[in-house]
Amino acid sequence: MKRKLVSIILLLIPVLVFSQSPKKSVEKWGVYEVTLKGPSTGNPFVGLELSAVFTNGKETFEPDGFYDGNGIFKIRFMPDKEGTWTYVTHSNNDKLNGIKGSFFCTPPSDNDHGPVKVSDTYNFSYADGTRFIPFGTTIYEWCFSPDSIRKETIATMKHSPFNKARMLVLPPFNKRYLKGPYKLDIFPFEGTPPKNWNYARFNPAFFQRIENGIKQLNEIGVQADVILLNPYDGGWGFENVDLATDKRLIKYCVARFAAYRNVWWSLSNENSFIESLTDKDWDQLFKLVQRKDPYHHLRSIHNGDRIYHYTEPWVTHVSLQNYNASKEPGVVPLLRDIYRKPIILDEINYEGNINSRWGQLTGQQMTHRFWTTYVGGGYATHGESYKTSRWISNGGGLIGTSPARIAFLKKIVDAAPALNPIDQAYILNLAGEPGNYYLKYFGKQAPKQWKFELPHKNLKDGMRFKVEIIDTWNMTITQVNKIFEVKKLDNYYFIDKENRSVKLPGKPYMALRITRIE
Amino acid sequence: MKRKLVSIILLLIPVLVFSQSPKKSVEKWGVYEVTLKGPSTGNPFVGLELSAVFTNGKETFEPDGFYDGNGIFKIRFMPDKEGTWTYVTHSNNDKLNGIKGSFFCTPPSDNDHGPVKVSDTYNFSYADGTRFIPFGTTIYEWCFSPDSIRKETIATMKHSPFNKARMLVLPPFNKRYLKGPYKLDIFPFEGTPPKNWNYARFNPAFFQRIENGIKQLNEIGVQADVILLNPYDGGWGFENVDLATDKRLIKYCVARFAAYRNVWWSLSNENSFIESLTDKDWDQLFKLVQRKDPYHHLRSIHNGDRIYHYTEPWVTHVSLQNYNASKEPGVVPLLRDIYRKPIILDEINYEGNINSRWGQLTGQQMTHRFWTTYVGGGYATHGESYKTSRWISNGGGLIGTSPARIAFLKKIVDAAPALNPIDQAYILNLAGEPGNYYLKYFGKQAPKQWKFELPHKNLKDGMRFKVEIIDTWNMTITQVNKIFEVKKLDNYYFIDKENRSVKLPGKPYMALRITRIE
Structure with a gap:
């Protein structure tokens, strides 16, 4: 009810302020784009400053604009409130300075929940409050695959459990990684391959390709974890640029991509392998993104x-x-305590069979690592690197056995309260909401039974619980044909009042879901 | 040779500067103490400023002085260079201001290696360059045990593997912990127990007791990890002081104790349980110690x-x-990577059988935790909490089974090069010096054999290694009756050229020491 009232008020205000109705509209958290004609002579990528101040009367944003080639300049804006927004441009070029306009921001469409933010220290939610639980995958150079493979990638993603994709801006394109069948046909800078680049001039078509990728992921509800720099020179010389070029590239990416609500910034992949950049340089680059x-x-x-x-x-x-x-269990809870931020394990090796040992996980190992991470209160990112499937580089299709199991885990996690570790100083691999919900993962252990015993927090004598046995690999959930009623054992634990245990099949990779019955 | 030359130069300089020879002498890294008569009226603990500038002509130090009761003020100084030092006092009290003196610093005695510093990012050494490998234990309130127990504690320490002792300044004295037979007979503030304290006046006798403890530990070569604050009110009201009192207490401790070379500062035990102090307060307190x-x-x-x-x-x-x-293996290497500092696990639970679960480790569990920590490239701290042995609180004697095993581990570690993790992204529980020395710990696994396989770093075909099987619990080292010669397997590993394995007894808690033969 409250939100409706706010909307009505916002709808009324512009009518009072503007005599004519705005010409354009865009949905909340959509992209409003201002297109301007400007100079095409000289080098509009360097030295020409352009931004616009957008305001709805209460809030103000000032995104940078960017040069899109052929004398076209653009400023993109993502409104986060419904109602009328006005803008005025600022530039050191007279032709681009002082241009005014307005537009109307409509309610978000059904699948538009806004950008993802940190919530409750360790977790994420969309701007509209909807929970976001990352299940990541890795498609580093998918934007540079042929059109048909890009389409296949989107189709694969759509039917996968994955809702976050790690992707590179600068393509090494298989020079360092898996050798692929495709040739790189588009480059970030003006010039000619392999290394004859004018680092002071970007190639807009290259960045259009990436933003199309970001848009396509957004359309299917996938977060684009955009990796701005990387150490994989790939024979193109993109690694060995100077800090000023890195900064210009980052500013250009932020100006182009920030208005897409599904963007996450990853400053770099394997950042420390870029030997020319120190941690202090990275601090600067972070602050640049933060400011821009x-x-x-x-x-x-x-x-x-x-x-x-x-x-x-x-x-x-x-x-x-x-x-x-x-x-190993217990590590993600420790990382939460160390950083007090959400923990995403963004590279846990890849399922596959390539010669490099980072790409040799079995589906079972990948599945185990996902379970360990989520029951530790963190988030993991998948990747696939079979000799016959270059998913992590090119996208396309998935042939591994872990995605189905990750989808099974995702269903369980989506239906659960936030998985916070419980009594993690003493108990490994137990997460959930004390008193209500427990997810216990046995990992590589293969117990034949589990004595019903829970840490005391929020428990009282007489509370009743149902127990389900989860086979994480065979994707079965079997309800135990008993109700467990707890009684206090000591200062630490509650046990079943009849001191019963749960029978288990003596296999590895089993889990328990223990839910309170009202 | 260089050091001798420097010494000779230092010996010559003072002769030129001072016509009369210094009256007193102290060894390098010993404690030189200036004692002054000053006012005993008013409150000399608050508002009276006193310090002295000590210089050898090249270097300058300015330790604070402190009030020791009965009109006596002291300034302590630890010289770190041989030769003549002069000093002049500074005070806002005329009687204590401008007093000059000098003394001569002699070479250190045999067991004096100076204070311990960080070396090579993850390790420690004394100021004279001698390696220091911490093997800690915990004797929180030993200074407040009866004299006979304090003597027993020192005798126990002397014959133990432990070379670092964690000890509290403010005693909870068994109010929160194990109930002991002793009564606290001395308090940090003027006043009467339980809670009638004048927080603005210290009780010098209390701090003399602690510095005697520090001195006694120093005499047997044990580092005193002095814990300045703690959350254990103990019924005395020492926790609920204000930040100003905390600061005054810390300044007083630094002024009194800093000249003892074996002092380490621990700002607090379980600091976050002092609810009134935020992380920003702790930052301030850290900076205070750093400055003082x-x-x-x-x-x-x-x-x-x-x-x-x-x-x-x-x-x-x-x-x-x-x-x-x-x-769990793999965590200490990660902590090293996160912090890039030496990792001391200063509380890993205690060996014992008390009702609290933090004091219920078996000797085997304690031993396992030590091995995991050291083979991870870190350092651990022991403690004992049997119902019949209150070592962690009062000191006295040790009755547990882990100290002998920790001594066994210490012998191995002392004889080894620095234990840095090797290939820790893929291999768990392997440390040493690639190409020369490997310590491999199997933990809870009970393998019947280990295929001879080492990560490639620094290895070349034809290098030869001897292998010893270590039973960490039974404290045996058995040399394998074979020499292993390595050949390259792939980009990652070298194996025995005849592809042989090492036979193992199928028991847990085994280790291997693999040493290159010249």
Whole structure:
């Protein structure tokens, strides 16, 4: 009811302020684009400043504009309130300065929940309050695959459990990674391959390709984890640019992409492998993104060997590459305590059979790592690197056995309250909401029974619970044909009042879902 | 040779500067004490400023003085260079201001290696370059046990593997912990127990007791990890003081204790359980210690639930309470990567059988946690809490089964190169020096054999290794009656050229020591 009232008020205000109705409209969290004709001589990528101040009378945003080639300049804006917005441009070029306009922001469409933000310290939600639970995958260079493969990628994503995709801006294009059948046909800078680039001039068509990718992911509800820099020179010389070029590239990306609500910023993949950039340089680059992005999209960085200090205030969440964190229980809870931010394990090795050992997980190992991560209170990112499936590089189709199991896990997690670790100092692999919901994962252990015993928090004698046995690999959920009623054992634990246990099949990768019955 | 030359030069300089020879002498890294008569009226603990500038002509230190009761003021100084030092006092009290003197600093005695510092990012050494490998234990309130028990504690420590002792300044004295037979007979503030304290006046006898403890530990070569604050009110009201009192207490401790070379500062035990102090308050307290301690002794803090940001520049090493970090392999290497500082797991539960679950480890569990920590490239701290042995509170004797095993581990670690994790992204529980020395710990696994396979770093075909099988619990080292010669397997591993394995007894808690033969 409250929201409706606000909408009505917002609808009334513009009528009073503007005599003529705005010409254009865009939905809340959609992209409003101002297109301007400007100079095409000289180098409009360097030295020409352009921005616009957008306001609805209460709030003000000032996104940068960018040069899109052929004398065309654009300023993109993502309104976060319904109603009328006005704008005025600012530029050191007279032709582009002082241009005014307005538009109307309509309610969001059904699948538009706004950008994703951190919520409750360790979790995420969309701007409209809807929970967002990341289930990531990796399609580094999918934007540079042929059109048919890009279409296939979107179709695959749509029917997968994945709602976040890690993708590179600068393509190494199989020079360092899996050798693929495709040739790179588009480049970020003006010039000619392999290395004859004018780093001071961007190639707008290249960035249009990426923003089309971002848009396509948005249409199917997938977050685009846009990786701005990377250490994979790929023979093109994109790694060995100077800090000024890095900054110009980042500013250009922020100006072009920030208005897309599904954008997350990843400053780099394996950042420490770019040897010319120190942690202080990365601090600067982070602050640049923070300053330039008016919407404060999520910001993180993915480490190589040296782990960036994710505690820095400009980092919104952890995007860690550490395989042990998903292999062993207890690590993700510790990472939560260390960083007090959401923990995303953004590289946990890939399912596949390539020669590199980072791409040799079985589907079972990948599934195990996902379970360990989520029951630890974190989020994981999938990737697939079979010799016959270059998903992590090119996209296309998936042939692995883990995606179906990750979809099974996702169903369970989506139906659960937030998975916060419970009594993690003493108990491994237990998460949920004390007193109401417990998800217990046994990992590589293969117990034949589990003594019904829960940590005391929020429990009282007489509370009743149902128990389901989950086979994480065979994707079955079997309800135990008993109701368990708890009684206090000591200062730490409650047990079943008849001291009963739950029978288990003596296999690895089993889990329990324990739910309170009202 | 160089050092001798410097010494000779230092010996010559004072002769030129001072016509008369200094009256007193103290060894390098010993404590030189200036005693002054001053006012005993009013409150000399508050508002009276006193310090002295000590210089050898090149370097300058300005330690604070402190009031020791009965009109006596003291300034303590730890010289770090041999030769003549002069000093002049500064005070806002005329009687204590402008007093000059000098003394001569002699070479250190045999067991004096100076204070301990961080070395090579993850490790420690004394100021003279000698390696220091912490093997900690916990004797929180030993200074307040009866004299006979204090003597027994020192005798026990002397014959134990432990070279670092965690001890509290403010005693909860068994109010919160294990109930002991002793009564607290001395208090930090003037007043009467239980809670009638004048927080603005310290009781010098109390602090003399603590510094005697520090001195006694120093005499047997044990580092005193002095815990300045704690959340254990103990019924005395020491927790609920205000920030100004905390600061005055910390300044007083630094002024009194900093000249003892074996001092480490721990800002607090379980700091986050002091609810009135925020992380910003802790930042301030850290900076206070940093500013006031002229010798920059090691500084850390021990967490309760909320983990302090050990990345802060004023934290020299991590002093973490997290049990999983020592239970599971791979966590300590990750902590090293996160913090890039030495990792000390300063509370990993205690060996014992008390009702609280933090004091219920078996000796085998404690031993396992030590091995996991050291093979992870970190350091652990022991404690014992049997119903019949209150070691962690009162000191006295040790009755547990882990200290002998920790001594066994210490012998191995002392004889090894620095234990840095090797290939830790893929291999768990392997540490040492690639190409020369490997310590592999199998933990709870009970393999019947281990295929000889080492990560490639620094290896070349034809290198030869001997292998010893270590039973960490039974404290045996058995040499395998074979020499293993390596050949390259692939980009990652070398194996024995005859593809042989090492036979193992199929028991848990086994380790291998693999050493290159010249």
